[in-house]
Amino acid sequence: MGLPLFNSMTDPGPNFFEYMQSVGHQPFGQGAMDEQAHATTVIAVRCNQGVVMVADRQATAAYVASRDIRKIEAADRFTAMAISGSAARGIQFIRIAQLSFEHYEKMTSSILSLEGKANFLSPIIQNNNFNSPLYVVPMLAGFDPNHNTGRIFEYDGAGGCYERSDFNVIGSGTQFAEGALRLGFRPDLDLEEALELAALALYEAGDNDPSTGGPDFVRHIYPIMVTLTKDGFQEIEGDAVGERFRRINDRRAESRGIAGGQLR
């Protein structure tokens, strides 16, 4: 491949995905396999400082395909991308999102707005999910420096993009996590309260959904927890996450697995 030069009529501009298509890359081509790895539950909760996110580490394909997959990645300094559905497509998706945002930034010397990023992903999701059984449902969340607040964008299978004012869950553990979140969410949660609520919700999902992995105390593999605040994307260190889940686990062990009418 030589230098990718275009004339002013055919120039794809700062859109990397459009450029890829213009030179014949089809990163989301058709697929027919049905027995491939699936990634599961990711939770995002808004709080007064931004957004917190937590995800389990398991990928399944009728068996445990991976115990330490990462379903949340930084898309750029203030934004996180999370995936559920086909692991192959999801990981591809994260790469393209990361690259597209950075590409736009370098080409134009300006950073895409958070809403701009969310909208950019819609047609790509639609294109994949309408043409391939390798479904992917991502989530975009971040701290919006233009509006000084945390924001969460969810997508449906058709690529529709919806902003959430409270919390969002994607993946097979959704209904179990959502139950806990609905009971525990308040609009004035602080960062620590949001982290604890998200962890509890993931614990619920891991407890009830066979595809969602809980904390793995045997292998010391713990969920990924991140915060998105004015300081950007920050991942909480593994030992601290393990400690948090151990406390939840201990409380549950005391009551023999029964939550007992409260979030604990």
Next chain:
Amino acid sequence: MSNSFYVNPEQLVNDKAQFAQKGISRGKSIIAAIYDQGVLMLGENTSASLNKISEIYDRIAFAGVGKYNEFDRLREAGIRWADNTGYVYSREDVDARALANFYAQHIGDVFSEGMKPLEVEILVSQLGNELRPTKIYRVAYEGTISDEPLFAVVGGEAEEVKRRFALTTSSVTSLVETVKSAVLALTGPDRTLAVEDLEVGILEDKGSRRTFQRLSDDRVRELLS
């Protein structure tokens, strides 16, 4: 049979070269210089938004002089090429030498085949690591590529600026010293430059993947004081 008249190729090349040189020397110079922690790119630019110095990739930066629309298109193509190469292979496989070669080929092709040569000169800098050396490549208007050992100057009175810079800097020094020498080389003895009229970018390892950084006016003022 073509019905064009015979033109002496030497005459043609000379005419084109003169034309391109005229366009390039009308603008301002840009200096790229290696300092002890990275690579500095510094030029005179009265516009704060129409940049001449830009990030291409994690460890690669670009500077262009001459016609803005011509070198900006090359800058965009470079970013596309780098992002695509890194996507298809891996981020480690994106190499400034390969990019500088593509620029040289394209600029050379336009010079020999086009109606009008590109009125641009380009610098491609790379911050080294275990895999690659720190490098400055210069691509001239007719497609000549050169690998400059310590520093390079393009645009404006490049030869004169080069001579002045070489007088003050003979080896790799700190960023502060290099910026001071570069500004002195640009202005010469009879002229001063406002910080606002300088565009400064560096490639320096500060722990993150992307090493390009645009220096603010305040930071440049601090370096020059």
